[in-house]
Amino acid sequence: MKAKKTLSINSKRENQAYLYLLPWIIGFIVFQAYPLIASLVYSFSDYNVLDKMNFVGLDNYITLFTKDKEFKKSLFVTIQYALYTVPFKIIMSLLIALLLSKSRKGIGILRTVYYLPSLFGGSIAVAILWKLMFMDNGFINSILSSFGIGGISWLGNPKLALPTLSLLEAWQFGSSMVMYLAALKAVPVALYEAASIDGSGKIRSFFSVTFPQISPIIFFSIIMQSINALQNFTSAFTITSGGPMKSTYMLGLKLYNDGFTYFKMGYAAATSWIIFFLIVGTTLLMFASSKLWVFYGDEA
Amino acid sequence: MSKLKKNTIKEIIAYSILILLGVIMIYPLVWMFFASFKTNEEIYGSTKLLPLAYSLKSYIEGWKGIGGTTYTRFFINTFAMVLPTTLLTVISSSVVAYGFARFRFKGKGLLFAMLLASMMLPNAVIIIPRYMLFRNINVLDSYWPFYLTAGFACYPFFIYMIVQFFRGLPMDLDESAYIDGCGTFQTFLHILLPLMKPALFSAGLFQFLWTYNDYFNSLIYINSVKKYTVSLALKLSLDAESVVQWDKVMAVSGIAVLPVVILFFICQKYFVEGIATTGLKG
Secondary structure, three states: OHHHHHHHHHHHHHHHHHHHHHHHHHHHHHHHHHHHHHHHHHHHEEOOOOOOHHHHHHHHHHHHHHOOOOHHHHHHHHHHHHHHHOOOOOOOHHHHHHHHHOOOHHHHHHHHHHHHHHOOOOHHHHHHHHHHHHHOOOHHHHHHHOOOOOOOOOOOOOOHHHHHHHHHHHEEEEEHHHHHHHHHHHOOHHHHHHHHOOOOOHHHHHHHHHHHHHHHHHHHHHHHHHHHHHHHOOOHHHOOOOOOOOOOOOHHHHOOOOOHHOOOHHHHHHHHHHHHHHHHHHHHHHHHHHHHHOOOOOHH | OOHHHHHHHHHHHHHHHHHHHHHHHHHHHHHHHOOOOOOOHHHHHOOOOOOOOOOOOHHHHHHHOOOEOOHHHHHHHHHHHHHHHHHHHHHHHHHHHHHHHHHHOHHHHHHHHHHHOOOOHHHHHHHHHHHHHHOOOOOOOOHHHHHHHHHHHOOOOHHHHHHHHOOOOOHHHHHHHHHHHOOOOHHHEEEEHHHOOOHHHHHHHHHHHHHOOOOOHHHHHOOOHHOOOHHHHHHHHHHHHOOHHHHHHHHHHHHHHHHHHHHHOOOOOHHHHHHHHHOOOO
């Protein structure tokens, strides 16, 4: 009898959880789940804010893939941007983290220096800085010309504009570096000792000890960075406005122009779902490949 | 002896790489700082880092802003948007995290899985319906789209981060509070919350940073210059004149990044811990 009473008090108490979750449940339904479904519905319509919405089936998607030349270019450029920036950031942050992980003097200052650029994320101020630095008569060209290299049009040349924007993204590898630094510190020293007793060299012990141990973190950061890169907007909008010759016209920018400049909401929603598919595709690909290279300690 | 020598050489090489790369990393920011004192002509085509003369003219001119709206207003706007958003995020996220971390209830597994899945929901795919939603409830051209999403805990990252932190606090704390007659809310407010300070602070810092740096959402939700945030104003000053006054733009850009830099140096420890414990993107 007594036990039953405590149980009922307990379950009463446990049920209060729903009260605490309520803000999130409302927020999740209204601001996340509903918009997700609504954008799918819009993508099958000709919604343009003003007129009545008509369903047009797959028309938007068919137009995107068959008639809209801009879209193919956008899709290509977006994937290219992710392929330039994500691997570069991962490798760079891992290398610097490895160099910094040995307790050297002055590590604190160096870590700060490498981290600092990533504070500004997608901020407009650094996008403006990039534009000014890489202008035809900007200071990058001034420095290069003092070495006798002249007249590189970083933002005017369709072949160079995307790499120049990618460089801005790559410059901000600091936060993943800090993440790897923490992960490297958590690798048990005993594993390295065992590896060195077995006669492993530095490179060998990186691949047999370090990499497997931090692979879950790498896995996670590849996914998060791909999600960011595939949605990039600010740098393309501010620095190049998508040009020259649409060479930096990423899907995020196309979405903005179609949706918020021309109010072709249905069409823009279809573009947003293509971005979503790219992201889901990347994530699934990562999960599928994870068995080959991601090591989870408890499985072993 | 030769091994020692070899190690010294290795150290020198490692240091050289780290320092050289570090200089390249930091140079754009240093250059930005000094460029803000230069004249427009000097910014173009000069390889010198330091300005010929330090002049505050570009700051004074730049601060005047656009069309009669000064940067005083843009900064007030920015903080009017960022501070409530940050506060609301911290409050709502910690309440929800408490619900997830400290109770056993029906459907917990499913709800938590939904929370984790929503971390990967890209902003691009929900932005159009969200815009329409805020348009229908008449809150466009205000900071309410930011307040509402923050108040209703639409930042799953922070919930997850705080849940992780809760797991480090022993359940005995709750149990003894219950025995003393505390209700769940009192337990949360008086016993657990004071112990959560580091996690709440980290969450607040990152939310401040992200909202402060945000451009895409502000661009979509806010359209009258009087309500512009610093980000929007900066972009406008780039487009407003046919010949860009780079000295002015650099001066105000420099001021715009200053709060973030100051915040970072004051709270460096929390930044590093925040990233390290949850893998937040910076």
